[in-house]
Amino acid sequence: xxxxxxxxxxxxxxxxxxxxxxxxxxxxxxxxxxxxxxxxxxxxxxxxxxxxxxxxxxxxxxxxxxxxxxxxxxxxxxxxxxxxxxxxxxxxxxxxxxxxxxxxxxxxxxxxxxxxxxxxxxxxxxxxxxxxxxxxxxxxxxxxxxxxxxxxxxxxxxxxxxxxxxxxxxxxxxxxxxxxxxxxxxxxxxxxxxxxxxxxxxxxxxxxxxxxxxxxxxxxxxxxxxxxxxxxxxx
Numbered sequence: 001x002x003x004x005x006x007x008x009x010x011x012x013x014x015x016x017x018x019x020x021x022x023x024x025x026x027x028x029x030x031x032x033x034x035x036x037x038x039x040x041x042x043x044x045x046x047x048x049x050x051x052x053x054x055x056x057x058x059x060x061x062x063x064x065x066x067x068x069x070x071x072x073x074x075x076x077x078x079x080x081x082x083x084x085x086x087x088x089x090x091x092x093x094x095x096x097x098x099x100x101x102x103x104x105x106x107x108x109x110x111x112x113x114x115x116x117x118x119x120x121x122x123x124x125x126x127x128x129x130x131x132x133x134x135x136x137x138x139x140x141x142x143x144x145x146x147x148x149x150x151x152x153x154x155x156x157x158x159x160x161x162x163x164x165x166x167x168x169x170x171x172x173x174x175x176x177x178x179x180x181x182x183x184x185x186x187x188x189x190x191x192x193x194x195x196x197x198x199x200x201x202x203x204x205x206x207x208x209x210x211x212x213x214x215x216x217x218x219x220x221x222x223x224x225x226x227x228x229x230x231x232x233x234x235x
Contacts, residue, residue, distance in 0.1 A: 007154075009183075010066050010178050014063070020063045020071060025164045032059075035051055037051045052088065074088075091125060108153025111144045115144070159172040173223040173224055181193050185224075185228075197210060
């Protein structure tokens with residue numbers, strides 16, 4: 001059996017919508033609409049939002065790692081002004097054509113030139129003032145800093161926020177790396193899956209005990225547990 005290249009691994013569907021939505025603190029229906037489109041009703045009849053993210057597989061297969069990164073960045077774009085999906089898509093299409101990007105939400109040039117172009121374009125579409133533009137740019141950059149790239153600018157790791165309200169701080173407790181643990185979240189700096197930490201915690205191990213075992217802090221363990229316990233309780 002031929003081993004997949006690193007590029008193929010990043011583009012192989014590996015996350016269900018439920019799983020990805022939990023990691024990104026998004027409603028499943030929202031994530032699905034971003035990736036597959038969504039019908040909605042008006043007085044004139046049924047219309048459809050077109051997708052913003054192009055899945056690397058089928059809707060049944062879920063998201064690839066690169067799709068996960070795209071959804072992570074897109075959630076940052078939507079967070080400040082709850083920009084309507086059609087306007088958001090138009091702005092991204094404009095940036096994509098301007099910079100000749102096939103995947104603007106994942107490519108490195110969006111993290112530099114693209115952010116300013118995007119903010120300028122969306123500001124025109126929804127009439128955002130200067131302070132709003134600054135807030136939008138700050139939020140997008142906070143999300144982009146959570147994506148680690150290789151020398152070519154390709155996303156190779158994602159450090160998801162562990163809380164619903166994203167922090168602009170530098171802490172990176174959990175990492176999703178398609179080359180480790182089949183792309184499941186692990187405690188940063190280790191290969192220990194957050195699922196294993198959750199199992200041990202539910203079995204009665206204390207935070208300090210887990211921290212001692214994995215040479216980290218109780219606070220880091222607590223943040224890592226958020227990647228699993230909330231999802232299991234909601235399932």
